[in-house]
Amino acid sequence: MPTAVAISQLNFSPVQASSLTDELHHFMVAIDGRETLSFGDYAGLANPNLSRLTMLYPHFAHDDEDVSSSHFHSIGSYSYTGSVDSPTVIDTxxxxxxxxxxxxxxxxxLVPGTGVFADSLVNEITPSSAENYNNLKITPIQILEDYLDDPAVNALYNSSDGAWTGSLGDAEIALELISITDxxxxxxxxxxxxxxxxxxxYVIGQGDDFSFTPVFYTDQDANSGNYSVEFRLxxxxSSNPxxxxxxxxINFQVRAQAQVSTPEPSAIISLISLGFGLSYMYCNRKKTF
Structure with missing residues (x-):
């Protein structure tokens, strides 16, 4: 089972995010600190995801909502199935x-790419506060600590009674490929x-301070339809992992017109610029499911 390590990435021009919460609308890695489940059919039972690495997605309060409602959803965490009296733990x-x-x-x-991806269809990024899931950057939750003076970020970081704030320590975080569409x-x-x-x-980072942006792509003449990839963290x-x-x-689609149409500039992969622009900004500021 080969293991690769994230390499130093190329320097690209930073871009300005439209707001702090736009900038932070991406995946975050954390450790689940909830000892018991507090909602759903299995409320009160021991949390089967306790102390596990967990992929989180942030949901910030909208303009018409109380900022304290900002929260994370865990994506694919260990959970229960079956009867409440005799549940079975499953790994998703x-x-x-x-x-x-x-x-x-x-x-x-997946849309026509540029640069090294000029002959490919790549995941579209549309910078926006809308929860469109297009920003696939991955960081540890601890990157939020630089922004806790923002009420929405503070509420997000401390959601679920601070259950996600534990340090990743010396963890060497990697994505393991479980399945992928041809x-x-x-x-x-x-x-x-x-x-x-x-x-x-593939190692994407270590400890509480890293940033990694994967690119998902097909050949430019790929068949239209749905494509998906499955991971775990x-x-x-070597010691105490x-x-x-x-x-x-993560699910993608190739639309029939994608191979021949040219996407709007605001929607193109600028991927490379966006991923590095946001990392640049971090460096320079040095209800959960």
Whole structure:
């Protein structure tokens, strides 16, 4: 099972995010500190995801909502199935898809790329406060600590009674490839493929301070339809590794016109600029399911 490590990425021009919450609308890695479940059919039972690596997606309060309602959803965490009296632990949950199933949003579009992805269809990024799931950057939750003077960020960070704020310590966080649709690929921003086969792992960062933006792409003449990839988070440090996360899936689509149309500039992969612009900004500011 080969293991790859995130390489130093190319320098690209930073872009200005439209707001702080727009900038932070991306995946975050945390450790689940909830000892018992507080909602749903299994409320009161021991949390089967306790102390595990967990992929989180933030939901910030909208303009007409109290900022204190900002919260995370865990994506694909360990959960229960079966009767409450004799439940079975499984390594995923009903909320294990991106876009999240309850939003009824379509899969993320794959659109004509630029630069090293000029001959490919790549995941579309549309910078927006809308929860469109297009920003697939991954950081630890601890990056929020630089922004806690913002009420919405503070509420997000401390949601679920601070259950997500535990340090990742010396964890060597990697994505493990569980499954992938034929024709879909995962790469770094400079075009280096992350995986050769199912079961491979790729280290995206260490501890409480990293940022990694994967690129998902197909050939430019890929068949129209849906494509998906399934991962889990694993800790590859040799001593006392954190327990792995549950399984989660990211869904994409190639629309029939994608191969021949030219996307609007605001919607193109600018991916490379956006991913690095946001990392640049971090460096320079130095209801949960």
């Amino acid at each position: 949950s009903t909320n294990n898809q991106i876009p999240e199933y309850w939003t009824d949003l379509p899969p993320i579009n 024709g879909l690929n995962v790469a770094t921003l400079d075009g280096t493929n992350l995986f050769d086969e199912v079961g491979d792992t 694993v800790d590859l440090q 954190l327990p792995e996360s549950g399984r989660f899936q």
